Amino acid sequence: MEPAMPARGYVMVFLALVGLTAATVGLAYLDLGPWHATVGLTIAGIKALLIALYFMHVRHATGLVRVFAVVGLFWLGILMALTITDYATRAWLL
C-alpha cells in the first residue's frame, strides 16, 4: 500500500494549522464587533477541513467514506436549525 502522501506533506499541513491558530488567537485581540464568531468559526472550519482532507485521508477516500464524513455535520445542522427556529421566533408577535 503506497503512502497517501510523503511525510513532508504532513509537516506542511501542520505548519499551516499552527499559523491559522496564531491567526485565530491574534484576531481576538482586535475589535471585530459582531464578526468575532464568524471569523473564529471560519478559521476553525478551515483547520478542520485540512485535518480531514490530509490527516484523515478524506482527500483519497472513497465516495462512501466522504458521505459519512459529512453526514454527521448535516444532522447536527438539523438539530441546531430547528431548535433555533423555536428560540428565534418566540418573541415574535402574531
Place this chain on the structure above:
Amino acid sequence: MSTVTLPPATPAVPPRPEPTYVNVAFGVKSWLLTTDHKRIALLYLVSITFMFFLGGFLIAVVRTHLLTPRGILLSADTYNKFFTMHGIIMVFFFLIPSIPAVIGNFVLPLMIGAKDLAFPRLNLLSWYLYIFGAVFTLWAVLVGGVDTGWTFYTPYSSASSHTNVIPAAVGIFITGFSSILTGLNFIVTTHRMRAPGLTWFRLPLMVWALYATSIIMLLGTPVLACTLLLLAIERTWHIGIFDPALGGDPILFQHFFWFYSHPAVYIMILPGMGVVSEIIPCFARKNIFGYGFVAFSSVAIAVVGFLVWGHHMFVAGQSVYAAMVFSLLSYLVAIPSAIKVFNWTATLYKGSIAFDAPMLYAFGFIAMFTVGGLTGLFLAALGLNVHVHDTYFVVAHFHFIMVGGMIMAYMGGLHFWWPKMTGHMYPEGWARLAALIIFVGFVLTFLPQFVVGYLGMPRRYHHYAPEFQVLNVMSTAGASVLSLGYVLPLVYLLWSLAYGKRAGANPWQATGLEWQTPSPPPPDNFQVTPVVTEPPYQYAKGATGAA
C-alpha cells in the same frame, strides 16, 4: 415360491450431519462468549422477552387499578411509578431492540449472503451493554422506581422528583450504546458484505428497512445520551442548562429529548414494516408492488422523521411559528408510510393468499398501523392537538402503532423465521388462534381509549371522572384477553423446540437467500457463498423458491 431368507442388508453408514449453529458447541460459555450473530440474536430474544413480560405485568396492575374511577389498588405516587417504568421498559428495553436485535441480527447476514456481521465482537458487546443497562434500570425499579414518566421532563426530573431518576437514566444511557453499535454494525455490513451480484435493488426490503433503522439509531441516540448525561449532572450538582433559576429553559430538554425520541418511534416501526414487506409477497405468492417506492420510503421516513420532533411540544411553550413548521413536516412524514400501505395492499391484489399465522399478523399490522397513523395526523393538527394532548387519545394513538403495528409485526416475523432459527415448525392451529386472540384483545383494549381520550380523560392520572368507567372497564377486559394472547406463543413456541415438526430449509417456499441454507443454518451460514442473479420476490406462478 420358495421363501428364501436373505441376510439382513448391511445398513449404509449415514453421512455425519453438518453442525448447525446450535449444536456446533455446547455449554454456557459457548453462548455467553459467542460472536455468532445467530446465537447473539437468541440471547437478545431471551432478554427482551423477559423485559416484555415485566413491562406487561406493570401495566396489568395499572389497568386493574383503573377498573374503578377512584382506584384503590395503587397510591398516586406508586401509580406514577408503574406507568413510568412500563414506558421505560417497553420503549428502551423491548420495542427498540426487538426486531433489529432479534430478527435483524439473525437474518441480515443470511439475507445478504454473508458469514456474519461486519463486527461480530462488537455485536456481542452490544448485547452486554443492553444487559448492563437493563440491570441498572431494573435496580432502579427494585429500589423504589421512577415517577417522571418515560419522558423525564425537567424541571421535575432534574429538581423535584424524589425517585431513582439517575439509575434509570444511566441504564438507558448504557443501553443506548447497544443501539448505536448495532446500527453501526448493520450499516457497514450492508455496504461492505453483500454477496456477489447482490446490488442494492436486489436486496430484500427487510434489509432496506434495517438500514434506514440503523441510520436513525446512529444519529439520534447520541443526542439522547448527551441529554441524559446533562440531566444526571443537573440533578446531582443542582446546576445545569435546563434550570430556569439560571435563565435556562426546561423546554430545551424537551427539544433534545424528542430529537431522539421521535425518530426512535421510527426505529420501532421501520423494522416491522420490513417484516411485513417480506411476509406479504410470500403469502400472496406475488412480487411486491412498487419495490423502489417501498425501499425509498424507508429511507425517507428515516430522514424526514428527524424533522418533526416539535409536534410533541405544541403546548409546552415553544414558539407558535416553530409549531407550525413542525406540524407541516409531520404531515409530510406520513406520506412515505402511506405509500407503503398502498404498496402492500396492491401486492395482495390478485395474489394467491394463504392465511398462515405470519400473514394474519401482517394483516393485523396493516389495519392497526393505518388507524394509528391516521390518528397521528389528528395529533399533528395544531388546533386539535390542544384538545387531545395529554389525553388517552395520544395513548391510544401510539399503542395502535406500537402494539397493533410493531408487536404484531414482531410476532409475525418471529413466526415466519422461527423454522429457520430453530429447525422446528410451530403448531399452526395454536398460532392462528393466538393471533386472533391478540387482535381481539388489542382492539378491545385500545379502541375505547381513543373515545375516552377524545371525551377528555387525561393520561397519567391515577383517578378519573366516573363517566369514563365503562370504557375503562372495556379496556381492562381487553388487556386481559391480550395478555392471554401473548402467553400462548410463549408456551407453544417453547413447546415446538422439543416437539415441533422438523422444518426443512424452506418451509414457506419463500424467495431470499436465508431460505437457501439449512434450518437451522450452519455456523458460517452458507457452505458456498451464493451468487445473486435475480431481483427479489420472484414469486411467479409455479415458482416454488424451493432449495
Place this chain on the structure above:
Amino acid sequence: MPLDHSPLAHHFRDLDQQHEAATLGMWIFLSTELMVFGALFTGYTVYRAAYHAEFAAASALLHIGIAGINTIVLLTSSLTMVLAVHGVRQGRRQLVVRCLIATAVLGTTFLVLKVFEYHGDYRDGLVPGLSFQDQEWLSHDPPLKPGAVKLFLFCYYAMTGLHALHLLIGIGMIAVLTWQTARGRYTPYSFNPVEVGGLYWHFVDVVWLFLLPLLYLVGPRGG
C-alpha cells in the same frame, strides 16, 4: 515478523474488505460522536444568543494562553499520529512506536495543562458552587446576570470536560496500539487499528479546534 494468528478475520473475503469495513465503521462512529457533542453545541448556541453580554464577559476571563498552547500541543499530536500511520504503511516499527508514544505524551500534556487551567479558573472565581461570586457580576457596568454567567461556565466545563474524557480514552487507546505495534502485530498490509485509532484521535483534535473560538473568543479580548 511473528504473527500468532492471521490478520484476516474469517468472515471477511480479503484484507481489502476488512480494511474498508474498519474505516467505514470508524467514520460512522465519529458521526455519532459528533452528535453527542452536538447537543452541547446546540444548547450553547441557544444561550449565547440569549445572553451574549454575559457570555462575552465570562469568556474574556478564560485562560487563552493555556488554551492556545494546548491547541498547538494537540495539533502536534495529530502530526505525530499521522506520521505513525505513515510509518506503519512503510513497515518502520520503531518509528511507529516513537510517534505513538509522542502522541500519547502530547495528549497527556494537554490534560495536565488543562488541570492547571481549571485550577486557575477556580482561583478566578469561575467555578459555580465553589468560588463563584454573584456580586462580582452584578456590580459590572452594565450589570450582568450571574445565572447567565453560570450557564456559560456550565457549558464551558461540560464541553471541555467531555472533550477531556474523550482525550483520556484516546490516550488509553494509543497505549494499547503502542504495545501491539511493539509486539509486531501490524504489517504494511494489515494495520487497521492504527489507522482507525488515528481517525479517532484527529476527531478529538477537531472538536478542540471548534471549542477554542467558541468558548475562549466570544468577544474581543483586551490587548
